[in-house]
Amino acid sequence: YTLQRRQMVESTKESSSYASDIFSMIGTLFLFCFWPSFNAGTAYGDGRLRAIVNTYISISASVILTFTVSALVGKGKEEIIHIQNATLAGGVAVGTVADKNIGLFGAMIIGSLAGIISTLGYKYLLELLKKIRIHDTCGVHNLHGMPGVLSGLAGIVVASMPWRSYYHENLTHKCLSGGEHRTPGAQAGYQCAGLLLTLAMATVGGLVTGIVLRLPIFASPDNDSYFDDSLNWHVPQDFVAEDSALGSLIKNLLPNNIQLHEPPKQDANTIELVHENIPKQSMEAMARYSTQSATLPLSDLKNDRTQSTSLDESIQRL
Numbered sequence: 001y002t003l004q005r006r007q008m009v010e011s012t013k014e015s016s017s018y019a020s021d022i023f024s025m026i027g028t029l030f031l032f033c034f035w036p037s038f039n040a041g042t043a044y045g046d047g048r049l050r051a052i053v054n055t056y057i058s059i060s061a062s063v064i065l066t067f068t069v070s071a072l073v074g075k076g077k078e079e080i081i082h083i084q085n086a087t088l089a090g091g092v093a094v095g096t097v098a099d100k101n102i103g104l105f106g107a108m109i110i111g112s113l114a115g116i117i118s119t120l121g122y123k124y125l126l127e128l129l130k131k132i133r134i135h136d137t138c139g140v141h142n143l144h145g146m147p148g149v150l151s152g153l154a155g156i157v158v159a160s161m162p163w164r165s166y167y168h169e170n171l172t173h174k175c176l177s178g179g180e181h182r183t184p185g186a187q188a189g190y191q192c193a194g195l196l197l198t199l200a201m202a203t204v205g206g207l208v209t210g211i212v213l214r215l216p217i218f219a220s221p222d223n224d225s226y227f228d229d230s231l232n233w234h235v236p237q238d239f240v241a242e243d244s245a246l247g248s249l250i251k252n253l254l255p256n257n258i259q260l261h262e263p264p265k266q267d268a269n270t271i272e273l274v275h276e277n278i279p280k281q282s283m284e285a286m287a288r289y290s291t292q293s294a295t296l297p298l299s300d301l302k303n304d305r306t307q308s309t310s311l312d313e314s315i316q317r318l
Helices: 006-010 018-040 046-073 080-093 103-131 140-159 184-213 246-253 280-285 298-304 311-317
Strands: 259-261 270-274 293-297
Touching (some): 140 184
8 A cells, every 4th residue: 555656556557468367377276286285284193184185175165166256247257367366265265274173064165255255356356446546466365365364264263162072182282382271262362363463463564564665765666667577577579468450460460561552443342462572471470362462351451440350360361
């Protein structure tokens, strides 16, 4: 919030592409496969096995609910940002109680709630945050923030249960010093205090960090530099997505010596593409051209100025 500027919210450079979104799903798949190892890393004994099973059940439930809710709020179509992120919310939400005996049904409930909350957050909450000038670049609040709070609440509920019949003294192992014994209610209170303390530290820490970064001694980027990768990375010239209308496609694919003109003695509804000295690779990219000229209906070109056309369809039509 302290680093927010109006230009950041209104920037048109903060965008992605279809290919980038598809490739990013590889990361989602890796996280789905290995998230149980995150939750089971600090567990021991039978708790490690429970952590693995509970995490897989919870994250699978969040996947199902994410696809369902995304289709419901998207009028029958899925949104890639939901699938990339909210599908993993179940692994986040079950983290606090993953090694506890919550049962498969308990893991499914936690994962289902996490998938619903995270998906709705990406759908509606991101726009609300922008209105109050809070910028969330990667939707961290929706994937880790709200599911993390849900995980803390689940920890309070599980700690309040009569756990000694399940774990005997193992619940206090490596956690409490001096052999201190706490009642389930007392332990639930400590869990609640831990959740509130975490939220307070995150809030205060974020505000202090933002205030420090806004000090004059730190160089602040200008408004045009936000979301511009070319400042630190080598990027292709066509990195910024443009309209894929056929007119732009022809302009980008053909060499500079190609001219578009209306032939004087031909039908007014056609134009001629004169392509002398076209390089071989350009000819291959533009598909089967004749050796002298090719014609394209002028009406189709006009229509494609307002309707997006894929590269394959455009080449086939040419």
